[in-house]
Amino acid sequence: MDCMLRMPPEVERAEERDFGAERIRHLRHAIIVGLIVYNIYNLTSLHLMADIQPFTVAMRLLVLVPGSLAIFYLVPRVPPALRELLLLGGMFVASLLPLYLLYISQSAYASYTLGELPLVLLFGNMLLVLRFRLALIFTSVTSLAALWVIHYKPDFDPNLVFPLTVQVVTGLFFTLYGNWHVERQRCLTYLARYDAQNRADRAERRGDALRDLTLTDMLTGIPNRRHLDETLHAWLERDGEVLLMMVDVDHFKAFNDRFGHVAGDDCLRRIAEALSTFAARHDGFAARYGGEEFTLLFGSEAAAGGPFIADRLVRSIRDLAIPHPARTDGLTHVTVSAGYAATGEGGVREARDLVTRADLALYEAKSAGRNRSRAG
Structure with a gap:
């Protein structure tokens, strides 16, 4: 003044x-x-x-x-x-x-x-x-x-x-x-x-920023495990089906051993971005579960098409064509395996049970040769 x-x-x-x-x-x-x-x-x-x-x-x-x-x-x-x-x-x-x-x-x-x-x-x-x-x-x-x-x-x-x-x-x-x-x-x-x-506005923005930090994976920039847990519980409380998909990067340890952790981090960031884009295209949610594992959630409309969505997801990562010469299975690019489970199958409405079923399906996909998906 x-x-x-x-x-x-x-x-x-x-x-x-x-x-x-x-x-x-x-x-x-x-x-x-x-x-x-x-x-x-x-x-x-x-x-x-x-x-x-x-x-x-x-x-x-x-x-x-x-x-x-x-x-x-x-x-x-x-x-x-x-x-x-x-x-x-x-x-x-x-x-x-x-x-x-x-x-x-x-x-x-x-x-x-x-x-x-x-x-x-x-x-x-x-x-x-x-x-x-x-x-x-x-x-x-x-x-x-x-x-x-x-x-x-x-x-x-x-x-x-x-x-x-x-x-x-x-x-x-x-x-x-x-x-x-x-x-x-x-x-x-x-x-x-x-x-x-x-x-007050600055304090609110700082609070929002801090909250975003606590819900964001620092490496990949997508939601973290805590954000996933909150979102999964919120979705399960609503009416309608929920499709949960566990995704794991195939032979990632060999990738890190060959190229180093910096390149490994870059690889995870590229995959996270692709998964996040894929989830958004299907009105879903993508988060980093931990390590080289990711979790995706989809609503009722996508739940019925679980096999189709899972196969498209696996193909979308393969199409990134990230070189992986350290693999011993004959493939030369980074791929992922996916296991999925839906609440409509058996009436499962508990987050822990849904994750367990999808995790078991992921194990089956990896046991079957990786670079594929399986239903739980």
Whole structure:
């Protein structure tokens, strides 16, 4: 917040989102009240400006009233910056018009209409609560215009020059100080709210990030065993079948021994990415179970096609064509074996039983020569 009580642009936009509608309601209400009170001063012209009384009434009713109603209409329909400038323009008309009428009136009592000026300043600075930078412009210009009229109006009573000058200056100071105080409090209050909200948002994001870390396998970037357990239990609590597939990389120890653990880690990352993509394509879930083992979950729609899905999964890893010359079974690329089990088979609804059945099926696939799948 600077010396003109301007907040950073992003904060100004946030405040408008939060409180713009409330300010618009306040402004429209104040405009109507201000119009009613302002036009009561038509009665004073009967006594204080009798020489131009018809003109004063016409100026108020034909200039100020339509202008104020136009601002009333536009306030909720224009951008915030233009809205505040419209208010400033309306307040200039409301303050400078009486000064102009005072200047042209030849009535001996015209100077008493200056009592209207502090009320106009009060209305703009304290009821409309012009933004401080605009209130400063409004108050300064209005006061300078009033002082010019007091000092340069022909036939102005010299005995009134000093006291009216004091009234104008003090009215300027008090209403502008009041505006500064209210506006400063508004800015400080919202800045504190904005900062608190930002801290809360950052804390929430950090919490989400930490939670993601606890549910993500650090090597492969896909969900870890903990995330798998939570997801499996959640899926089993829902109605519908669940297909669970255990996947193991064939001859992975030989791959590590031949190429080293760095290459082994790269291999696991590529396989994890392929499994994750495969699972997403079938509205499923993929996680690293541990070591070179992975687990995939599929819902009711996929459960009926277990054999087809398992065979496609095995083929998709084989199609990666990751070289594996250390194999002793005649194949030269990395492959996987898969075992799967579904809840619909035997009415199994316990996570442990489902994993056990899929694990046994995986063992059968590996015993049968690997690079294949088996049902549990």
